[in-house]
Amino acid sequence: xxxxxxxLGLVFAASLAGFCALSxxxxxxxEDVFGRGSTPGPWRRWLQLGGxxxxxxxxxxxxxxxxxxxxWVLWLGALTAAALTxxxxxxxxxxxxxxxxxxxxxxxLGAALLHLVLAALAAS
Amino acid sequence: MKEGFRQxxxxxxxxxxxxxxxxxxxxxxxxxxxxxxxxxxxxxKPELHAVAQNAVPPVKAVESAVxxxxxxxxxxxxxxxxxPNERQPSTDVLYLAPPAPAGAAAAVTGAKPGEKPRRxxxxxxxxxxxxxxxxxxxxxxxxxxxxxxxxxxHYMPALWARWIVGxxxxxxxxxxxxxxxxxxxxxxxxxxxxxxKGQRSWLDAHNVTAVLALPYHLMITYTGLVTLMFMYMPWGxxxxxxxxxxxxxxxxxxxxxxxxxxxxxxxxxxxLAPIAPMMAQASAxxxxxxxxxxxxxxxNDANAVVSLTRAExxxxxxxxxxxxxxxxxxxxxxxxxxxxxxxxETRGVLYGLHIGRFGDPLLRALFFLSGLAGCLMxxxxxLMWAVKxxxxxxxxxxxxxxxSFGLRLVDGLNLGAIAGLPxxxxxxFWANRLLPVDVAERGEAEIRWFFxxxxxxxxxxxxxxxxxxWQAQLALGxxxxxxxxxxxxxxxxxxxxxxxxxxxxxxxxxDLVVIALGLGLAGAAWIVERKRRKSIAxxxxxxxxxxxxxxxxxxxxx
Numbered sequence: 001x002x003x004x005x006x007x008l009g010l011v012f013a014a015s016l017a018g019f020c021a022l023s024x025x026x027x028x029x030x031e032d033v034f035g036r037g038s039t040p041g042p043w044r045r046w047l048q049l050g051g052x053x054x055x056x057x058x059x060x061x062x063x064x065x066x067x068x069x070x071x072w073v074l075w076l077g078a079l080t081a082a083a084l085t086x087x088x089x090x091x092x093x094x095x096x097x098x099x100x101x102x103x104x105x106x107x108x109l110g111a112a113l114l115h116l117v118l119a120a121l122a123a124s
Numbered sequence: 125m126k127e128g129f130r131q132x133x134x135x136x137x138x139x140x141x142x143x144x145x146x147x148x149x150x151x152x153x154x155x156x157x158x159x160x161x162x163x164x165x166x167x168x169k170p171e172l173h174a175v176a177q178n179a180v181p182p183v184k185a186v187e188s189a190v191x192x193x194x195x196x197x198x199x200x201x202x203x204x205x206x207x208p209n210e211r212q213p214s215t216d217v218l219y220l221a222p223p224a225p226a227g228a229a230a231a232v233t234g235a236k237p238g239e240k241p242r243r244x245x246x247x248x249x250x251x252x253x254x255x256x257x258x259x260x261x262x263x264x265x266x267x268x269x270x271x272x273x274x275x276x277x278h279y280m281p282a283l284w285a286r287w288i289v290g291x292x293x294x295x296x297x298x299x300x301x302x303x304x305x306x307x308x309x310x311x312x313x314x315x316x317x318x319x320x321k322g323q324r325s326w327l328d329a330h331n332v333t334a335v336l337a338l339p340y341h342l343m344i345t346y347t348g349l350v351t352l353m354f355m356y357m358p359w360g361x362x363x364x365x366x367x368x369x370x371x372x373x374x375x376x377x378x379x380x381x382x383x384x385x386x387x388x389x390x391x392x393x394x395x396l397a398p399i400a401p402m403m404a405q406a407s408a409x410x411x412x413x414x415x416x417x418x419x420x421x422x423x424n425d426a427n428a429v430v431s432l433t434r435a436e437x438x439x440x441x442x443x444x445x446x447x448x449x450x451x452x453x454x455x456x457x458x459x460x461x462x463x464x465x466x467x468x469e470t471r472g473v474l475y476g477l478h479i480g481r482f483g484d485p486l487l488r489a490l491f492f493l494s495g496l497a498g499c500l501m502x503x504x505x506x507l508m509w510a511v512k513x514x515x516x517x518x519x520x521x522x523x524x525x526x527x528s529f530g531l532r533l534v535d536g537l538n539l540g541a542i543a544g545l546p547x548x549x550x551x552x553f554w555a556n557r558l559l560p561v562d563v564a565e566r567g568e569a570e571i572r573w574f575f576x577x578x579x580x581x582x583x584x585x586x587x588x589x590x591x592x593x594w595q596a597q598l599a600l601g602x603x604x605x606x607x608x609x610x611x612x613x614x615x616x617x618x619x620x621x622x623x624x625x626x627x628x629x630x631x632x633x634x635d636l637v638v639i640a641l642g643l644g645l646a647g648a649a650w651i652v653e654r655k656r657r658k659s660i661a662x663x664x665x666x667x668x669x670x671x672x673x674x675x676x677x678x679x680x681x682x
Contacts, residue, residue, distance in 0.1 A: 076340070077494065084493070086315055091319055
């Protein structure tokens with residue numbers, strides 16, 4: 001049960017962080033968040049890579065949590081929810097967007113680590 | 125050439141969407157509500173909220189249900205027993221009233237043949253522990269009404285309705301694909317929403333709700349057509365089974381062990397074999413999965429057949445395996461659907477995806493969210509047509525002229541569909557709690573209130589499609605929805621203060637969701653108010669000084 005809710009939290013946190021990163025890699029949203037004229041610059045590649053990786057992490061967690069059939073449905077649902085949240089955050093709180101995104105990323109990575117540790121403990 | 129193609133797709137998108145948009149909005153809204161139809165039904169039967177929530181072993185539930193049915197419907201040709209689960213705490217039994225002579229049979233079984241001449245079904249909700257009918261829950265169609273409404277409509281033959289809805293769904297599919305082609309910047313505008321920018325904002329909102337939930341929209345439209353595919357395209361089975369008994373033979377071969385089998389009574393009375401051992405056998409056969417439904421054909425007859433269907437579990441497919449037993453001897457007849465054929469499984473999965481019953485509450489909440497996005501997509505699409513069309517009349521309006529009949533009609537229909545439907549849905553819930561419990565044909569009376577309110581909002585919308593009217597209806601919807609938890613507190617045993625702490629959780633969930641919906645509608649009403657003030661200020665400014673040639677204002681009307 002606890003590992004389940006941990007995985008579910010991971011699914012949502014990772015997809016939200018992933019979409020936030022992907023949006024920050026775009027000039028328009030970079031301007032939304034950091035002010036006119038700012039571009040992600042050299043960070044663009046890393047944001048895109050990281051965002052994609054987080055979405056993949058979310059997929060992995062989702063398959064793990066709900067099985068290989070329903071996992072895909074859960075993942076697509078979580079993606080929709082996360083993308084809608086991203087759009088909402090961008091237009092409602094652009095000033096704090098990067099903080100929320102970072103928090104989501106930290107949560108996702110923490111949950112992933114915790115899950116791995118717990119799995120290792122359970123295996124040993 | 126490329127531009128030409130895209131433009132023709134834009135034309136197709138506009139008109140295929142507009143033509144069926146109002147029906148689609150209703151289908152989307154009612155269908156979205158149907159993801160929680162059991163919870164809605166439960167909320168609408170406050171008498172059940174106090175039933176003890178402790179789980180009863182299914183065997184006990186079946187035994188008490190059989191005892192109940194033996195008392196009242198020993199002669200019935202068929203019993204259906206739906207066992208309790210976490211979504212529905214009572215055992216629901218449904219039995220066909222015995223065939224004529226009705227007078228004598230009714231006296232024996234207690235069935236009231238005159239009450240429901242249409243279906244000849246009698247139903248009861250039982251407390252799983254005691255087998256007693258739960259203190260007469262009020263008669264209501266509950267969430268089943270929305271479920272039926274979204275493909276059977278109402279007040280018309282179901283067959284026509286399904287053709288209409290199927291036609292609209294086909295248009296929806298066309299609108300989705302042409303919309304994808306028309307939308308040049310799917311990835312560039314992926315996260316883009318620019319509020320307070322008139323037509324731009326409507327387009328952004330339409331794109332965001334469409335693109336971000338696109339997997340859902342595609343899936344739900346396509347699988348919706350699949351659920352009724354044997355009705356829309358019956359020719360395959362008709363031809364293939366022409367000489368072998370027609371479509372009925374196809375169905376019983378393709379979906380064996382279902383409730384469709386017709387079993388004739390022998391006339392020899394033999395007591396029904398105990399069902400508990402059958403359940404144990406079936407459950408073991410399914411690797412411990414529970415039995416969800418028990419169907420008894422010709423109970424207490426020598427030809428009796430007991431059919432057990434597996435409970436819905438975490439499988440995508442809608443078709444559940446079943447096992448049949450001889451109802452007189454208790455011997456196993458056969459197991460069906462353990463290894464479904466690929467085609468049947470494909471259909472089962474598509475069907476299952478559409479209705480989403482495999483999901484836990486979280487997954488169904490995600491479906492619900494995507495469904496809301498679908499409602500918003502249809503609504504913003506409809507509104508955008510009106511916004512664009514209105515621009516053509518900017519000059520006329522400035523001179524004090526009037527808009528065309530078509531625009532006025534669309535405005536009115538938009539109002540009645542988009543703002544009116546939530547009001548009607550909320551009114552349905554209010555009627556459920558406020559109508560006297562013993563009013564005749566109570567379920568139908570609630571539905572009548574739904575349509576009375578919806579009709580009233582539509583007529584008012586068509587008569588006066590103004591911002592004021594939008595505001596009034598949205599605000600009314602917000603009030604009605606947000607007021608439901610208050611109503612529940614006064615008319616049921618589980619107000620939010622209780623249900624949040626000790627359950628039932630589904631009642632708490634319903635109350636919280638309607639509060640959220642109410643807030644959403646209130647937000648929409650507030651946006652209209654802002655727009656109204658702006659347009660008034662603009663008009664005032666235009667009166668005091670000759671206007672510098674401003675661009676067409678899209679803020680008017682919608």
